[in-house]
Amino acid sequence: MKVAIAGAGAVGRSIAAELLENGHEVLLIDRNPRAIRSDTVPGADWLLADACELSALESARLDLRDVVIAATGDDKANLVVSLLAKTEFGVGRTVARVNHPDNEWLFSDAWGVDVSVSTPRIMSALVEEAVTVGDLVRLFTLRGSQANLVELTLPADSPLVGVRVGDVRWPRNVVLVAILRSNGIQVPEHDRSLEAADELLFVAPEDAEEALQHLLAPVEHQADPEAPVTPAP
Numbered sequence: 001m002k003v004a005i006a007g008a009g010a011v012g013r014s015i016a017a018e019l020l021e022n023g024h025e026v027l028l029i030d031r032n033p034r035a036i037r038s039d040t041v042p043g044a045d046w047l048l049a050d051a052c053e054l055s056a057l058e059s060a061r062l063d064l065r066d067v068v069i070a071a072t073g074d075d076k077a078n079l080v081v082s083l084l085a086k087t088e089f090g091v092g093r094t095v096a097r098v099n100h101p102d103n104e105w106l107f108s109d110a111w112g113v114d115v116s117v118s119t120p121r122i123m124s125a126l127v128e129e130a131v132t133v134g135d136l137v138r139l140f141t142l143r144g145s146q147a148n149l150v151e152l153t154l155p156a157d158s159p160l161v162g163v164r165v166g167d168v169r170w171p172r173n174v175v176l177v178a179i180l181r182s183n184g185i186q187v188p189e190h191d192r193s194l195e196a197a198d199e200l201l202f203v204a205p206e207d208a209e210e211a212l213q214h215l216l217a218p219v220e221h222q223a224d225p226e227a228p229v230t231p232a233p
Contacts, residue, residue, distance in 0.1 A: 001024045001025070001066045002024070002025045002027075002065045002066050003019055003024055003026050003027070003066065003067045003068070003069060004027045004029060004060055004062060004065045004068045004085075005026060005027065005028050005029065005068075005071055006029050006030075006068070006069070006070045006078070007030060007072035007073070007078075007097075008028040008032075008035040008037070009030075009035060009072070009073060011071045011073075011097065012028055012030070012069075013028070013037075013040055013041050015069060016028055016041045016044045017041050020041065020043040025045075026043070026045065027044065027046070027047060027065070028041065028044050028046050028047070029046075029047045029049055029051045029056065030047075030049075030051075031048070031049060031050040031051070033048060036048050047059065047060055051070075051072075051077070051081045052077050052080045052081060052084075054084060054088060057081075057088070057089065062085055062088075062089040063089045063090065063091075065085075065089075065091055066091070066092055067091065067092070067093045067094070067095065068081065068082070068085040068091045068093075068094050068095070069094075070082050070085075070094070070097060071097045073099055074099070075098060075100055075103045075106070078096045078097055078098075078107075079096065079107070079111045079113070081096075082094045082107075082111055082112040082113045083111050083112040084112075085112060086112030086114075087112060093114050093115075094112055094113055094114045094115070095113075095116075095117060096111075096113045096115070096116050096117070097116075097117055098116050098117060101118055104116065104118055134152070134153065134155040134216075134217040135152065135213070135217070136150050136152045136209055136216075137151050137152070138150050142203070146205060147173075147203050147204060147205050147206075148203070148204055148205075149201065149202070149203055150201075150204055150212070151199060151200065151201050151202075152199075152200050152202075152213070152216050152217070153198070153199050153200075154195070154196055154197065154198045154199075154200060154216060154217075155196065155217060156196040156197070158194075158196070158216055160194050160215070160216060161194060161196050162193055163194055164191055164192065164193050164194075165179075165189065165191075165192050165193075165194065166189075166190030166191060168194075168215075170212070170215070171204070171208040171211040171215065173204070173205050173208060174202055174203075174204040174205075175202060175203045176188045176200060176201070177201050177202065178200075179192070179198050179200055180198070180199035180200075180201065181195070181199075186198075200216070
């Protein structure tokens with residue numbers, strides 16, 4: 001896979017190193033000469049240019065890239081890069097870094113963003129995921145598919161404890177993707193039974209989250225049955 005990363009700071013370089021280790025081809029773009037540190041990610045290609053300028057992206061041959069990652073520390077720049085990548089070069093997948101949570105609403109397909117990554121939101125969601133039992137926690141939003149990655153730790157008094165995965169009538173369009181237990185990751189096979197303290201990971205549309213919460217957790221874990229599921233702050 002060919003990936004272009006706008007922003008060669010610590011975040012961009014870390015992403016590049018991980019992708020290179022997984023066998024992908026990576027180009028790092030940054031307008032700051034001090035950010036061009038090819039010795040830190042020797043397997044990557046580097047381009048000294050402003051990724052917000054169309055001519056720079058033409059030089060980077062973005063039309064040949066499978067994915068563009070906008071990883072600068074400037075939300076405005078990340079939005080511009082995503083929009084140009086999608087509208088001018090037809091890049092199949094764009095991922096954009098959100099630096100300030102107040103700007104999250106802008107990172108949508110209207111600005112060419114397929115996936116937005118908000119570090120503050122992810123960190124707070126992971127904290128909730130670690131300490132919360134019986135409440136649905138939204139970990140990640142997949143803008144392109146209008147779905148979320150959500151997690152719930154199954155309480156001991158859940159009506160689904162001991163029930164086989166294949167016998168559960170999950171809400172429409174909800175997919176159980178993994179069961180996390182102390183002994184590792186379990187594939188949610190038809191005959192596998194759910195256990196108390198299982199961490200269940202789902203891909204679910206937002207309008208199915210409330211139904212999923214009610215299915216998994218008993219009434220005493222729901223302060224207000226009429227209230228919608230609230231994303232992690």
